[in-house]
Amino acid sequence: MSKLKIYGIPGSRAARVLWCANELGLDYENIAIHFADQTSKTPDYLKVNPMGKVPALDDDGFQMTESLAINCYLAQKYDRQHQLWPTALEAQAKVLQWTLWVATECERPYIVVLRNRAFFPPEKRDPKAADEAEAELQRPFKVLDAALAKDGYLIGQSFTLADLNVAAVLAWALTHGRFNFGPFPHLAKWHAACLARPAYRKVPPRAKPL
Ligand SMILES: N[C@@H](CCC(=O)N[C@@H](CS)C(=O)NCC(=O)O)C(=O)O
Structure with a gap:
């Protein structure tokens, strides 16, 4: 299993996902894709996020985009204590x-x-x-x-x-x-x-x- 990857510099909407991952105590790699240079527009990154925007997530090959949706996914998957993601x-x-x-x-x-x-x-x-x-x-x-x-x-x-x-x-x-x-x-x-x-x-x- 590969380490969770969060794409996007912290000075972007990736901060939302980094915050959530920290709340959940996750071990992740933060890949410093910048929204204002060409790093978010390379063919490789466009495969991860065809919008050429940050953040994006790669969870052992499962890729998704949209900061707030990523947080919903992470909380549902990893919040074993049901603190962020309630049970009801x-x-x-x-x-x-x-x-x-x-x-x-x-x-x-x-x-x-x-x-x-x-x-x-x-x-x-x-x-x-x-x-x-x-x-x-x-x-x-x-x-x-x-x-x-x-x-x-x-x-x-x-x-x-x-x-x-x-x-x-x-x-x-x-x-x-x-x-x-x-x-x-x-x-x-x-x-x-x-x-x-x-x-x-x-x-x-x-x-x-x-
Ligand atoms: N709705 C998206 C918006 C993502 C977004 O607009 N990110 C900005 C940086 S905070 C970006 O990458 N902009 C680059 C561009 O517009 O090409 C989300 O919440 O993830």
Whole structure:
């Protein structure tokens, strides 16, 4: 059996998968494919991810892409303690609900904010686009804040893959995006606690953003 391979530099969406693999205590090789150079567009890598994007996974010959789907696979396969991946069907459905929610309701406007406040060179930033995207995020952030108000986690009273996937998508909100989480105290507290987890802190610091 070959070692699990996670393709993608940590300063990319591969960080989401590295975090999950660390939570699960997996032994893996992180292959430093960069999204912004040609390493993600070589014929060999395109066989792994025909989109030419990172991350991608190779688990002893089983290959897949999509950061949040990879995390669902890893948690279902390797979470023997059922900490990240709950046992009840309804709780598993909720993990998928929150995972798809963050991907469809939050990620696009969130990236627009990051790009226009931090990642693009200053002359290419569009402050209006950033403000509009941040305004769009108020509704999902309000929903997230309310969902966290009772127990501090998205499902039950402990950290699951739902928390990991949602927090991972929003991971650079404070460091790069300069979001104001002030109106969302439960979200702010939960987000800080998620990013303080040793498994997240083990992900190497970002050399370059997204
Ligand atoms: N939905 C994909 C998005 C992957 C993605 O866009 N990755 C970026 C880096 S964070 C990338 O590889 N971009 C290179 C490109 O667009 O060619 C996922 O979550 O895995």
